[in-house]
Amino acid sequence: MKFIHVGDTHIGNVYKNDIRNEDVKNAFKQVVDSALKYNVDFVVHSGDLFNEGNPDLGALLFVTDQLNRLKESGIKVFIVPGSHDVGMGDEDSIVELFDRNGLLINLNSKRYISNEESGFHLEGETYRNAFLCGIRGKRSKVENEIFKRLKIKIDAKAWIRIFIFHHTISSLGEQFKDLDTESLPKGFEYYAAGHWHGHKDNISYDEGIIQYPGSTEYCDEKEMVDNPNRGYYLIEYGEQGIEKIEYCLLKTREKTIVRINADKKSAGEIESEVISALSKNQGKTLVIKISGKLSGKRGDLDLGRIKKETAELGYSYTSINTAKLVDDDDNVVEIKESDLNNIESEFLKSRGYNDDAIALAKMLIEATASKSSSESIKVRAEEIFDKYDNKRP
Numbered sequence: 046m047k048f049i050h051v052g053d054t055h056i057g058n059v060y061k062n063d064i065r066n067e068d069v070k071n072a073f074k075q076v077v078d079s080a081l082k083y084n085v086d087f088v089v090h091s092g093d094l095f096n097e098g099n100p101d102l103g104a105l106l107f108v109t110d111q112l113n114r115l116k117e118s119g120i121k122v123f124i125v126p127g128s129h130d131v132g133m134g135d136e137d138s139i140v141e142l143f144d145r146n147g148l149l150i151n152l153n154s155k156r157y158i159s160n161e162e163s164g165f166h167l168e169g170e171t172y173r174n175a176f177l178c179g180i181r182g183k184r185s186k187v188e189n190e191i192f193k194r195l196k197i198k199i200d201a202k203a204w205i206r207i208f209i210f211h212h213t214i215s216s217l218g219e220q221f222k223d224l225d226t227e228s229l230p231k232g233f234e235y236y237a238a239g240h241w242h243g244h245k246d247n248i249s250y251d252e253g254i255i256q257y258p259g260s261t262e263y264c265d266e267k268e269m270v271d272n273p274n275r276g277y278y279l280i281e282y283g284e285q286g287i288e289k290i291e292y293c294l295l296k297t298r299e300k301t302i303v304r305i306n307a308d309k310k311s312a313g314e315i316e317s318e319v320i321s322a323l324s325k326n327q328g329k330t331l332v333i334k335i336s337g338k339l340s341g342k343r344g345d346l347d348l349g350r351i352k353k354e355t356a357e358l359g360y361s362y363t364s365i366n367t368a369k370l371v372d373d374d375d376n377v378v379e380i381k382e383s384d385l386n387n388i389e390s391e392f393l394k395s396r397g398y399n400d401d402a403i404a405l406a407k408m409l410i411e412a413t414a415s416k417s418s419s420e421s422i423k424v425r426a427e428e429i430f431d432k433y434d435n436k437r438p
C-alpha cells in the first residue's frame with residue numbers, strides 16, 4: 046500500500062503575478078500526476094489547499110478538475126483545513142464544500158467531532174488498513190481548547206495510524222511555534238504536518254515520526270531564498286507499518302538571487318550594478334536583495350527602471366527587497382527582542398503607544414494577516430472592537 050503526503054499547496058492568488066500563480070497550480074498538478082503514475086491508494090493533504098478561504102472561480106475550477114482526476118482513478122484524498130482555508134470569521138472551511146461534493150474527505154467535518162465537557166472527541170476513518178484522523182489549523186488558543194482535551198477513538202487494528210495537523214511545532218524552534226510538540230496526541234506512526242513551508246522530515250515523536258513536506262511552490266521571496274527545493278512524500282506501508290519513505294522533488298521555475306551591497310554607492314551606481322548582474326533568459330524568477338547604506342536618498346533608487354529592465358530580459362517575476370537598505374535620513378529603531386511577537390510590541394512601544402493600543406494593534410495584525418477581502422476584514426475588525434470595548438474596565 047502507498048500514499049502521498051502533500052501540504053500547503055496554496056491554490057489561488059499567492060502572487061500579484063499570473064505566471065507565478067500558474068506555477069502554484071502547476072505544482073499541484075504535478076502531485077496529482079504522480080499520484081496517478083504511482084497508483085497510490087490515497088493522498089493525505091495537511092492543510093492550506095487554497096491560499097484564501099474565499100478563493101476565486103478559477104482556483105475552485107482548477108482544484109475541482111484535479112480532484113476529479115484522482116476520483117476517476119479511485120484515489121481518495123484526506124485533508125484537514127489549514128489556516129488559509131478558512132475565511133475571516135468563518136466557522137466552516139472551503140474544504141467542506143469539496144467534502145460535500147464528494148471530491149475529498151474533510152477529517153474535521155462536523156461528523157468527526159463532538160466537543161463535550163468530557164473532552165474534544167475525535168473520530169477518524171480506516172481506509173486500506175490505514176487509520177486517519179486530524180485537527181485543522183487554527184490561529185489561537187488551540188492547545189487549551191483542543192489538543193489538551195483531545196480524545197481520539199484510534200483503530201488499534203490498522204497497519205498504520207496517521208495523524209494530520211497544521212501547526213508549527215516547538216521542535217522546529219521555540220520562536221516559530223504555535224503548538225508545543227508534546228501537545229500532539231500519542232499512538233500514531235505517521236504525523237502528517239503542514240503550515241511550515243520548509244521541508245523537514247523524520248522528527249521522532251512517541252513511537253512515530255513527524256514529517257513536514259513544506260509548500261509545493263515558493264509562496265514568497267523569503268521561501269525562494271531560504272529553501273532549496275519543493276516536494277512531497279511518497280510512503281509505502283504494510284502489515285508491519287511504514288516500509289519506505291521517499292521525498293520526491295517537484296519541478297520549479299529556475300531562479301536567480303542577486304545580492305547587492307549598497308555601501309557608499311549612489312542610486313545610479315546601484316541600479317547599474319543590479320542590471321549588469323542580470324542576463325537574458327526564458328522566464329526565470331528573480332530576487333534582488335539590496336542592503337547597506339547608500340550615499341544619497343533611498344527614494345532616488347529607481348525600482349521601476351530595474352523592473353522594466355528585468356521584464357525586457359525575460360524574467361517572469363522580480364522581487365526587489367530593500368528592507369535592509371538605509372540612507373542618512375533613516376532613524377534606525379534598535380530592536381533587541383528576537384521573538385516575533387515581542388518585536389511587534391517593542392517596535393510599537395518605541396513609537397510611544399500604550400499597552401491597550403498595542404494589544405488592539407496586535408489583534409488587527411492577526412486579523413489582516415491572511416489577505417482576506419476588505420469586507421471580511423471589516424467584519425473582523427468590528428468583532429475586535431467589540432471585544433476591546435468589553436475588555437475595558
Ligand SMILES: [Mn+2]
Pocket residue numbers: 053092093127129240241242
Ligand atoms: Mn501554508
